[in-house]
Amino acid sequence: MKVLSVIGARPQFIKLAPLSRILRKNHQEYIVHTGQHYDYNMSQSFFDDLEIAAPDKNLGVGSDTQSAQTAKMLVRLEKEMIEYKPDVVVVFGDTNSTLAGALAASKLNIPVAHVEAGLRSFNRKMPEEINRILADRISDFLFCPTPTAMDHLKREGLSEHSFLVGDVMVDALNYFSEIAQKKVDPLNRFKLTPKNYSLATIHRAVNTDNDQNLQNIMSAFLESGEVIIFPIHPRTRKYLQEYGLVDRIETSDNVILAEPLNYLEMLVLEKNARKILTDSGGMQKEAFIWGVPCITLRDETEWTETVEEGWNVLTGASQDKILSAISGFNPKKERSFSYGDGKSSEKIVGILAED
Numbered sequence: 001m002k003v004l005s006v007i008g009a010r011p012q013f014i015k016l017a018p019l020s021r022i023l024r025k026n027h028q029e030y031i032v033h034t035g036q037h038y039d040y041n042m043s044q045s046f047f048d049d050l051e052i053a054a055p056d057k058n059l060g061v062g063s064d065t066q067s068a069q070t071a072k073m074l075v076r077l078e079k080e081m082i083e084y085k086p087d088v089v090v091v092f093g094d095t096n097s098t099l100a101g102a103l104a105a106s107k108l109n110i111p112v113a114h115v116e117a118g119l120r121s122f123n124r125k126m127p128e129e130i131n132r133i134l135a136d137r138i139s140d141f142l143f144c145p146t147p148t149a150m151d152h153l154k155r156e157g158l159s160e161h162s163f164l165v166g167d168v169m170v171d172a173l174n175y176f177s178e179i180a181q182k183k184v185d186p187l188n189r190f191k192l193t194p195k196n197y198s199l200a201t202i203h204r205a206v207n208t209d210n211d212q213n214l215q216n217i218m219s220a221f222l223e224s225g226e227v228i229i230f231p232i233h234p235r236t237r238k239y240l241q242e243y244g245l246v247d248r249i250e251t252s253d254n255v256i257l258a259e260p261l262n263y264l265e266m267l268v269l270e271k272n273a274r275k276i277l278t279d280s281g282g283m284q285k286e287a288f289i290w291g292v293p294c295i296t297l298r299d300e301t302e303w304t305e306t307v308e309e310g311w312n313v314l315t316g317a318s319q320d321k322i323l324s325a326i327s328g329f330n331p332k333k334e335r336s337f338s339y340g341d342g343k344s345s346e347k348i349v350g351i352l353a354e355d
């Protein structure tokens with residue numbers, strides 16, 4: 001089987017890593033990186049850590065408006081697909097690279113496999129929601145991480161091509177957590193002790209591009225008194241600077257700003273955190289797997305199981321809700337749901353190879 005994998009943004013490198021390892025045992029893989037993420041910390045550092053082969057091609061698309069970025073990817077991906085002639089194109093998650101990969105392949109009548117299919121936030125203002133709905137609609141293999149995702153696809157008439165395989169991020173976490181423990185020591189680097197700090201990330205447009213939301217979130221962090229390690233996405237840094245918030249954070253005695261961290265350091269910081277504050281989807285799941293209470297800085301989530309099980313609370317950008325969750329959200333209940341058994345990649349490759 002000749003597989004062309006399309007990646008471009010940080011979480012996709014993590015999802016590719018376990019799948020690529022299994023795939024390459026018996027099949028050929030050609031990796032195309034769209035170039036959506038390009039800073040060392042946002043891209044290359046993941047390849048260094050995650051034992052992924054270097055991309056066969058980097059399309060160098062870079063940052064732009066939603067449509068311009070997606071359009072550039074589409075044109076360049078089509079050329080790669082015509083030249084490589086894959087049996088199947090694999091796309092991951094919900095970024096602009098996902099949609100461009102699925103669209104380019106389907107227009108060439110190449111079967112498309114969507115890893116992490118069926119997720120819905122039901123908020124069409126998010127570019128990711130549009131990307132998910134469209135990628136699912138034109139994909140031939142819909143690999144769902146959860147029964148909820150399967151239900152969404154059933155309701156959209158897409159059951160025939162849906163497969164419940166679990167979450168490839170569990171495969172990645174299982175494989176890399178021991179390696180992380182041996183290879184990196186972020187606690188020492190940032191002078192933190194286990195369960196004496198919280199970990200925060202923010203990168204969603206709803207929080208970064210909105211002055212009031214970002215102000216509220218930062219005020220909650222600063223007023224909480226909680227030691228918070230806060231690795232910042234370049235997009236968030238840009239807006240913190242624009243809104244004049246960087247000085248307030250840098251002079252505070254509880255919020256530690258850091259550059260974006262690699263996957264291994266994030267795993268260690270997540271596992272040892274008292275709480276995780278985030279608007280990332282992947283980190284909500286990772287918090288749940290580690291049994292770390294998660295405070296989600298959004299009004300809705302695709303990972304509803306984490307909330308239903310009592311380990312995730314949605315605060316949006318409300319300063320009061322964030323503050324009360326930092327001090328008072330302490331779930332104790334056992335977690336009964338599982339995002340997978342660490343064998344999702346094997347299941348995906350098995351289904352693709354059988355077809």
Ligand code: UD1
Binds near residue numbers: 010238
């Ligand atoms: C993208 C995905 C989002 C995913 C996130 C993971 C879309 C619509 N969004 O959001 O689903 O959760 O990746 O991180 O595809 N920038 C840099 N250096 C980089 C990359 C980005 O400085 O290497 C800055 C640029 O100013 C850019 C901004 O970040 O305009 C946003 O980058 P973009 O890739 O458009 O979206 P993300 O916010 O990263």
